[in-house]
Amino acid sequence: MSAPVTGRATAPRATVGAGAPPPVRFGDLVAAEWIKIRSLRSTPWLLGLVVLVAVGAAGLVSLADYDAIPRRGPESPWEPTFALHDAFPPEGYLMLMLAAASLGAIAVVSEYGSGLIRTTTVAVPARGSVLLAKAAVQFLLWTAVGAVTVTGSYLLSWSILDGRDAGIAVTAPGAPTALAASVLLGPVCALVGLGLGALIRHAATTVLTGVLVLLILPTVILPANNRSTVGLNHTLVLSAWQRLTRTWGAPSAVDHYASYAGSWAVYALWPLVAVALALVVVRRRDV
Template sequence: MTTLGSGSGIIPLTESPARFRDLFASEWIKTRSLRSTPWTIGLTVLFVVGSAAVATSADKAAGSGHADFRPFDAYPAAGFWTLMLVAGSMGALTVVSEYSSGLIRTTTVAVPARGSVVLAKAAVTAALWTAVGTAASTGSFLVSQAILNERHAGVPITHPGVLRALVASALLAPVCALIGLGLGVLLRHGAATMVTSVFTLLMLPPMFSEGDRWSADINHAMVSAAWKRLVQNWEPGPGSLGYTATVPGSWIVYALWPLITIALALLVVRRRDV
């Protein structure tokens, strides 16, 4: 608190707490000022869309003229696993880079409400990567269908399963970015955060099959498994082997992972000295 003298006496002046929109603007400036950000995003979207074009062109069945939605032509695993990896890493870097450079001390001095800072970072990350995911998802669908239309095998966006796959693939990026951000706050170390993010998002799910119920339950609780289920446009029959995730359950997985990691980050950051 500071004071200001006047003819009638001393008037106390207090600094008002930073508004959330000011924190959001500050975090957006930090993100935008990194020269690597637009290059990383641009190359990632280009790779994801390019992988959809390659997968569609390589699909020999596409020449049959049968109009059906092929989700792993429009959304090939290689492209969207790359999107998961980059989004998770970039989300983590929004926090880890400040810890490694020491800028986090300046941030906490300027804004003692550390939870608000984390929420502002999360809001910027979610907005940015939702836009990136939307561009990658829409571009992948449009490119793949343009190729299929040459063989009279394309489908419109109103085709069953298309819109769900489009939305699920678009939201995959912000979900992974927020998970990476939460892990960055929890671990505060670049290498440890990257390894944990890659292990959690990409390496852990294949370790659990759908042959046993307990193993299938763990697999279905992973983000990559939820994405695979959401982009499928078929329902398993009663005689199918193993256990299959449900569509509502997969949407719940999408929601819980970022919510839990950010909630843990808020809990931890308020208890730490820095």
């Protein structure tokens, strides 16, 4: 006679061995990528130089206008948009764009060049998670750098121009948009550079491509005053930043300036597309 069944049979539970490592969390990946960036001796020097150049450019441009304002006549009155130009001069923020794109690219390219990427993929087979962690670090780092740069350049410009009652308040029309666009300019360019780095995987070629797409195309190849190329020009990051900061003065209908909504869309689409393409590539391409 068989023994009576005293309870329901249950399937054996799978147990994790005592020596099995815990799963890698995304926060751990972000911390690891931050250590990599911080360990580069050039990183603090590069970031410090970017802030110094952008803030210094704002100070020099503001001083020049401080001296020129008394000589302005009724035919060329001072406009608030001129103060925005002085606070966010292209001469300084082009440097920020170049540095952000280059550091974003180096975050990926340096691992492929040194062979460290093999160690990384062995430790974390989820390549997409590693790339997203790099993107998160670049976004947070350059947002912080952008906030410091924008605060410094705006306050310095305002303190100089206020001596002529020509400064522009933070709450003035257009100022909040210009501040936000300038803070986010670095993160946008860094993620574009990171995406290009994952696609190209060669340091010099990646940096040159970033310079071409972010700096040369909008100013040389696709000038905004050319009606045949104005539409293409408005799809580029530099043109979107210029529109959001209004660094050229008040727009007119004849010049076919892009809308604020379209410029914000450019800000969003460039990094999203760059990172999305990079995710596809890193998952399908061998190390």
